[in-house]
Amino acid sequence: MAAISSFPFDSSYLPKSERDTLKVLEKLGEVVHRVWEKQVDSKTGSTTFYPEDLSREELMVAAKKNPKLISPYTVVKRDKNRKLVAVNFRDEYSKEHDRMVELLTLAAKTTKEKRLSAYLSRTATYINKGDFDSVMKLFLTVPNTSIDILVGPIESYNDSFMGVKKSYQYSLRVLRTQETQEVVEMTKIVEKLGILKPSKSVAAKLKSDKIKVRVDDVLMFAGRQAGSMPSSTNLPNQPEWVAKYGTKIVVYHNALLKKFDTQLKQYLKNVKKFDPKRTKDAMSQANYRLIVLHEIAEGIVKYKGMENRLGEYIDVIRELNADLFGVRSAKYHVLNGLISIEQYNELLIAFLVFAINVCHKAKKEPSIMVYARGFYVAFNYFMKSKSVVFKDNTMTVDFAKLSVDIDVLSNLVVGLMENGTSDDARKMFDKWSDASITEKLIKAN
Numbered sequence: 001m002a003a004i005s006s007f008p009f010d011s012s013y014l015p016k017s018e019r020d021t022l023k024v025l026e027k028l029g030e031v032v033h034r035v036w037e038k039q040v041d042s043k044t045g046s047t048t049f050y051p052e053d054l055s056r057e058e059l060m061v062a063a064k065k066n067p068k069l070i071s072p073y074t075v076v077k078r079d080k081n082r083k084l085v086a087v088n089f090r091d092e093y094s095k096e097h098d099r100m101v102e103l104l105t106l107a108a109k110t111t112k113e114k115r116l117s118a119y120l121s122r123t124a125t126y127i128n129k130g131d132f133d134s135v136m137k138l139f140l141t142v143p144n145t146s147i148d149i150l151v152g153p154i155e156s157y158n159d160s161f162m163g164v165k166k167s168y169q170y171s172l173r174v175l176r177t178q179e180t181q182e183v184v185e186m187t188k189i190v191e192k193l194g195i196l197k198p199s200k201s202v203a204a205k206l207k208s209d210k211i212k213v214r215v216d217d218v219l220m221f222a223g224r225q226a227g228s229m230p231s232s233t234n235l236p237n238q239p240e241w242v243a244k245y246g247t248k249i250v251v252y253h254n255a256l257l258k259k260f261d262t263q264l265k266q267y268l269k270n271v272k273k274f275d276p277k278r279t280k281d282a283m284s285q286a287n288y289r290l291i292v293l294h295e296i297a298e299g300i301v302k303y304k305g306m307e308n309r310l311g312e313y314i315d316v317i318r319e320l321n322a323d324l325f326g327v328r329s330a331k332y333h334v335l336n337g338l339i340s341i342e343q344y345n346e347l348l349i350a351f352l353v354f355a356i357n358v359c360h361k362a363k364k365e366p367s368i369m370v371y372a373r374g375f376y377v378a379f380n381y382f383m384k385s386k387s388v389v390f391k392d393n394t395m396t397v398d399f400a401k402l403s404v405d406i407d408v409l410s411n412l413v414v415g416l417m418e419n420g421t422s423d424d425a426r427k428m429f430d431k432w433s434d435a436s437i438t439e440k441l442i443k444a445n
């Protein structure tokens with residue numbers, strides 16, 4: 001099993017009550033992790049949501065009479081007459097849920113921050129009822145508290161059979177006030193740029209107070225995110241939910257810096273006419289900006305019905321769009337004097353390096369294939385137009401050309417999100433997503 005990821009965190013600046021609260025919430029993560037281990041075998045990826053001999057047809061027929069069978073929050077089983085029955089997560093993992101409620105209630109009593117206390121005890125109430133939609137709504141709408149958690153069955157990526165059942169995940173984080181304010185400023189600039197907010201996107205009408213941002217230090221990832229090192233996240237995915245509750249972006253400060261140092265920095269010496277020493281801190285900054293812009297773009301560019309229209313391509317396209325649109329929006333930050341041309345070029349390098357790393361890693365980690373497939377398209381396109389040239393493990397970048405290429409690709413992808421179907425997407429991927437391109441990319445060595 002993938003183990004819980006814990007990050008070193010110096011909590012000495014916090015009052016004792018809050019340090020104690022964190023200890024209780026670490027225990028909560030361990031309980032969530034146990035539920036996830038019951039749901040998903042992390043080695044094989046197989047899940048325990050359905051009986052082994054079940055076919056989609058049988059399930060869909062039975063679900064007409066009993067819609068709970070295809071609820072995100074139930075396990076499907078057979079009774080002794082082999083009839084299909086739905087068991088609520090709350091009951092299936094009853095002991096673990098009782099313990100979660102206990103720990104959340106204890107944490108609510110331990111903290112001295114009133115708003116956090118109310119947040120934790122409401123979360124406990126919803127978990128006790130098995131009302132996981134309300135847990136998510138609360139997470140999305142609560143004003144920033146110093147400590148934050150994400151708890152419950154969240155995404156359905158693990159359900160390869162139907163793509164509906166959600167698996168448990170958990171994160172425990174502490175707010176970084178100053179960095180949060182900086183990201184809020186970046187969000188405001190994107191907000192003001194009508195040109196960058198596709199007018200038919202459901203988020204186009206969102207007031208900026210509906211875009212919530214936090215920059216946090218992570219103490220723990222458990223459940224579905226255990227063992228991985230995400231840099232950031234934004235929720236919810238469904239456009240209809242974004243329209244109602246807004247979007248919440250969380251940047252994982254310490255995880256992000258660690259990833260740059262351990263995985264990305266090494267590529268820079270293979271970039272031609274680019275001094276990695278001169279740009280040491282600048283590149284860490286650029287990587288930071290890249291991740292933030294990705295999440296803002298992912299949060300604001302969403303179209304009604306895109307999930308149904310794009311079918312199996314939705315995740316790949318959503319992520320590719322966030323990358324392209326995010327980098328593209330930085331050009332307007334230059335125009336607004338927020339960053340210099342040099343910083344914009346550094347952002348382009350950060351984007352390429354990030355993408356190259358994903359392409360190499362996807363061979364061993366199927367979970368990031370959803371990102372890699374978009375980058376295969378990008379690199380096939382860039383290499384064809386020669387905005388990026390790879391030779392003898394070096395990379396040469398024509399910044400002006402690359403910037404144009406990104407605009408062109410980004411327009412195409414936004415078009416697919418607005419009106420496209422899975423057939424349209426397939427045409428693009430059949431033509432441009434040759435994965436063997438990875439062999440030509442620079443390596444970290």
Ligand SMILES: [Zn+2]
Pocket residue numbers: 294295298319322
């Ligand atoms: Zn994303």
